[in-house]
Amino acid sequence: MQKTTQIYGIRAIIEAINAGEPIDKVFIQKGLKGDLFKELEGILRKKGINASYVPIEKLNRLTQNNHQGVVANISPISFYSLEELVEKVTASKKLPLFLLLDQLSDVRNFGAIIRTAECTGVDGIIIQKKGAAPVTADTIKTSAGAAFKVPIAKVDHIKDAVFYLQASDIKVIAATEKTETMVYDIPFDGPCAIIMGSEDRGISPSIIKVADHSAKLPLLGEIGSLNVSVACGVFLYEAVRQRQNLQP
Template identity: 55%
Template sequence: MIYGLRPILEAIENQRDISKIYFLKDGNGVLFNQLKHAAKKAGVGTSFVPEEKLYKLTKENHQGAVAVLSPISYANLEEVLEATDLTENPMFLLLDGVTDVGNYGAIIRTAECTGVKAVVVSEKGSAPINAVVVKTSAGAVFNLPICKVNHLKDAIFLMQAYGIKTVGASEKADNSIYDTDLNTPLALIMGSEDRGINPSTLKTLDKTFNLPMMGKIASLNVSVACGAMLYEAVRQRQD
């Protein structure tokens, strides 16, 4: 972490990878507003919190802002796609608003184990990559390209332009994942823990399917659901 208005501003201007900036909810002033503007322009995720939260992050004089530096360097999605051989039926994973760091780390770990080429997240509304994510991913964050985009729909449209099939789970879908062809260049979209895939995002996908539910509980933890889907794609590639 780094704290203080000027140091954080310098970090942005020097293009350091910042996961998130926590701002004092009622903060104000010329430099404070300059930093807010710079963060927005750079696409850095922000959160406005009470002072107690800032002092939990650091006991130092934070001046109303604390930034969490990312332990990784984010990859460029277009560069990743350009370097990928689509004849090998690659898989990509897009996360639509996964905010729990434990789930995030577990998903990255499974993605790395199943041969996913890259994980894609949006600038806002996603969990930061912090020490918890690194630990729960078992270090997989260092082995797998992670790309940040302004809007997830942009990534979906880009992948479709490359001929990559975009798919996601929906309880309203008529067909099961087990009746869906996943043995193709594939981008799997996973939704947030509470609402699933955003309805407007769901409409952009090439295909939706459901995961059969046999018990009384109607949903799975997002990291468990992600594992089930990725391994079904792996199974189909081995048939």
């Protein structure tokens, strides 16, 4: 199984970015200074690469080598652009199904969702460049290899992806408890996309506002929410149930 590759050192990471390597996340030591560091920061901003400022102890745990204050993860998969993904899928599918993840942060939840997405025929997953869980070796393992099978696109903002999908005649459904509508009352019989939120905050209110529909799951126990990967599975299989007799 291919694992996430780590590279370290400011110059090496700059060279990797300029060479087009799929950098998934960069960890930067807090308080780092210098012209080369400023150059790296500028490139990260320009390319929209996810970066976290962390204590040096975190970097020491990531690598035993001379990291020079910066460690980067090269993703084991390549990412699509939103336009490339949507155009590719809609050209070949009458009933495309997309999944948007609004700043999901846990790599194992991410992997479990990718696995369920592959099993339910999801045509593509869309995540945000910043704030989203990276594709790590744990993600690949938890997905049971499905991360190599389901196309994943990165966008600057999930809201922009919602607008683009809607402009492509794809209905967007937000999975949220902040509605009275049950998932079973939402039609999934056309081209659609489902949005799942982060583990702690759910979907951003501004994104819920622009979605075509909002839907929730019935919770009959005392605990107020499901694990996001479990909830995602229920939503996806409701879409499968409704679509099973329709022409793909």
